[in-house]
Amino acid sequence: VPELPEVETVARQLAPLLRGCVLRRIEVLDPLLRAARRNLPCGRVVRNVTREGKQVAILLRAHGSRRIVHRLLCHLRMTGRLLWLPRGDASRDTRHLRARLVFDRGRLLFIDPRRFGTLRVLRGACAAGSGVDPTTRAFTPPALARLLAGSRQELKPWLLRQDRLVGLGNIYASEILFAARLDPRRRAGTLGPAETRRLWRATRRVLARAIACRGTTFSDFGDAGGRPGGFQRRLAVYGREHEACRRCGRPVRRIVQQGRSTFCCTSCQQGTRPGTDVAP
Ligand SMILES: [Zn+2]
Numbered sequence: 001v002p003e004l005p006e007v008e009t010v011a012r013q014l015a016p017l018l019r020g021c022v023l024r025r026i027e028v029l030d031p032l033l034r035a036a037r038r039n040l041p042c043g044r045v046v047r048n049v050t051r052e053g054k055q056v057a058i059l060l061r062a063h064g065s066r067r068i069v070h071r072l073l074c075h076l077r078m079t080g081r082l083l084w085l086p087r088g089d090a091s092r093d094t095r096h097l098r099a100r101l102v103f104d105r106g107r108l109l110f111i112d113p114r115r116f117g118t119l120r121v122l123r124g125a126c127a128a129g130s131g132v133d134p135t136t137r138a139f140t141p142p143a144l145a146r147l148l149a150g151s152r153q154e155l156k157p158w159l160l161r162q163d164r165l166v167g168l169g170n171i172y173a174s175e176i177l178f179a180a181r182l183d184p185r186r187r188a189g190t191l192g193p194a195e196t197r198r199l200w201r202a203t204r205r206v207l208a209r210a211i212a213c214r215g216t217t218f219s220d221f222g223d224a225g226g227r228p229g230g231f232q233r234r235l236a237v238y239g240r241e242h243e244a245c246r247r248c249g250r251p252v253r254r255i256v257q258q259g260r261s262t263f264c265c266t267s268c269q270q271g272t273r274p275g276t277d278v279a280p
Helices: 004-018 141-148 155-160 170-179 193-221 230-234
Strands: 023-028 045-052 055-061 068-075 081-086 097-103 106-111 118-123 253-257 260-264
Touching (some): 004 045, 004 055, 004 106, 141 193, 155 170, 170 193
Antiparallel strands (some): 023 097, 045 055, 055 068, 068 118, 097 106, 253 260
16 A cells, blocks of 8 residues: 555656646546546646645646646555656556546556545645645755744644644654654744754654655565554654653653644653753
């Protein structure tokens, strides 16, 4: 089953191929696919291909504008995949073809033997996740500092907001704050420059490791059912209440923030007071 890391990989592969392409038409071959047949965004230009949760998102803009007017969202589910054929590629369309997105520079085929995948056309930019994707180059320490500035929210719930950083869930938020040695209850807007940098680096590292682990699980197990992700075994704090902190040996604690569990080591993750930022 393609999970976040695999979808991330697909989006990253498609982005450079599709960016700037003009969408000519969408040919839906499978009646199960209820891709909106009205308001089809033809003539739009691909601005980017990204990931929205576990879906591949093809972002479309109008000519001469950077504003995203439509998104094509593809959920691959069990067996779906997206295959790009550049114009002039003589390859015959494969079996299990459910939809064909025809662009000026090629065709994107949505192939899905078990037909659980979905393809949707939505208007406008992502409503919930218009924030910065922490796996992209747009995510820099200054960008993070700008997002944090002025926020009175506690760090852990702040990380879960999808309008600042997109894609972080409950597990990664706890892991990232542990790796950054930051108290999850700190107010987001009080981080100094060195702490912001630690948070930035921890976010990058934890996500990269998680993505690498899922990938490993995939190639090792091969079958779609095996979901004991490699990252589960590497969790530092999440789900480890009362167990020994991997850094200091004291027990990991579970606290509740906005109705959700946060796992942390209150010894390693002591909140530095505002204005007493420590050197890296
Ligand atoms: Zn500790």
